[in-house]
Amino acid sequence: MADAHPHGSGPLGERGRHKLCVAPMMDWTDRHARAFLRGFGPDIVLYTEMVTAAALLHGDRGRLLAFDPCEHPLALQLGGSDPDELARAAELGAAAGYDEINLNVGCPSDRVQSGRFGACLMREPDRVAACVAAMRSAVSLPVTVKCRLGVDEQDSTEHLNAFIDEVAAQGCSLFIVHARKAILGGLSPKQNRDIPPLQYARVHALARRRPDLEIVINGGLCTLADAKRELAHVEGVMLGREAYGNPAILGILDTALLRPGHTAVSAGEALTRYRPYMEARLAEGVPLHAMTRHLLGLFQGLPGARRFRRTLSEQGCRSHAGIEVLDAAVAAVDLPQAHAA
Numbered sequence: 001m002a003d004a005h006p007h008g009s010g011p012l013g014e015r016g017r018h019k020l021c022v023a024p025m026m027d028w029t030d031r032h033a034r035a036f037l038r039g040f041g042p043d044i045v046l047y048t049e050m051v052t053a054a055a056l057l058h059g060d061r062g063r064l065l066a067f068d069p070c071e072h073p074l075a076l077q078l079g080g081s082d083p084d085e086l087a088r089a090a091e092l093g094a095a096a097g098y099d100e101i102n103l104n105v106g107c108p109s110d111r112v113q114s115g116r117f118g119a120c121l122m123r124e125p126d127r128v129a130a131c132v133a134a135m136r137s138a139v140s141l142p143v144t145v146k147c148r149l150g151v152d153e154q155d156s157t158e159h160l161n162a163f164i165d166e167v168a169a170q171g172c173s174l175f176i177v178h179a180r181k182a183i184l185g186g187l188s189p190k191q192n193r194d195i196p197p198l199q200y201a202r203v204h205a206l207a208r209r210r211p212d213l214e215i216v217i218n219g220g221l222c223t224l225a226d227a228k229r230e231l232a233h234v235e236g237v238m239l240g241r242e243a244y245g246n247p248a249i250l251g252i253l254d255t256a257l258l259r260p261g262h263t264a265v266s267a268g269e270a271l272t273r274y275r276p277y278m279e280a281r282l283a284e285g286v287p288l289h290a291m292t293r294h295l296l297g298l299f300q301g302l303p304g305a306r307r308f309r310r311t312l313s314e315q316g317c318r319s320h321a322g323i324e325v326l327d328a329a330v331a332a333v334d335l336p337q338a339h340a341a
């Protein structure tokens, strides 16, 4: 596939490359959303939606793994709990050109629990360590883990430390920690992203205890001030819902954290960068709506933002809707000069 590191900023295995990351989000961070978000900065690390190892091995792997070269640096997030399956899935990800393989140890949905992976794996450090070992022996890419502080009653610092130590011993040197525990009985996945309280200090303590590891913090981060505050304690920040709902924040974070001296990429500029990608996909038969559905948060707060959203939602869904719908939607927004494309 594409040149893996077109921006010359080094492979993802290099320490310090995960200062700013966008979270894996099912149904949200699909390839179209990622291609759009990339426009806000070349070094922001993007993650795919979770793909289960079984789906990759037995399903339409071409579709599941497809991405555009512009998405680099890009990590493939896998779900699973079988070391052999995960190793084979990681191999497929490496062959497809991903820059990192990440294991999901944080997702609390019932579907995931019944497959015995996701957050419930926090209870099985031996198994996660075996999965990491198997993946690492299958690929030369960095293998990383995204986890929570704990699950249910198993959320003590001792549990977390034991989990991290055992998995790190198998060569995982980067952990993304969603700074809350998961409650597996009774809360929906959505509630599990809001109800268990955020405990940033516990992630900071982990980073202090294991300075040899790269710790990326996730959960509830929305502003540059949030990011700067956290970066005093950990090596990277990962934004999920805010990056998706208010993507212009990525432009602000990119310039402040990764490319000092650059002007922040505005929403209008990111859209201009996305346009050729959209045209290429339209020519391949991808419906416009599959791409514009990710843009609804774009001009938040500007006059005309509502008309922008309405035009995209109403006209973008029509069959054969073309790029002119996007143009009409943008024309409805009162862009300040700096935003104008």
Ligand SMILES: Cc1cc2nc3c(=O)[nH]c(=O)nc-3n(C[C@H](O)[C@H](O)[C@H](O)COP(=O)(O)O)c2cc1C
Residues within 6 Å of the ligand: 023, 024, 025, 026, 027, 028, 049, 050, 077, 104, 105, 106, 107, 146, 178, 193, 218, 219, 220, 221, 238, 239, 240, 241, 242
């Ligand atoms: C719609 C949605 C889908 C998600 N899907 C995944 C997923 O596939 N894998 C994963 O590890 N986390 C998933 N998450 C959790 C996010 O990666 C992140 O940990 C969580 O939203 C907290 O970060 P935030 O407060 O910045 O959004 C999802 C979150 C949302 C909102």
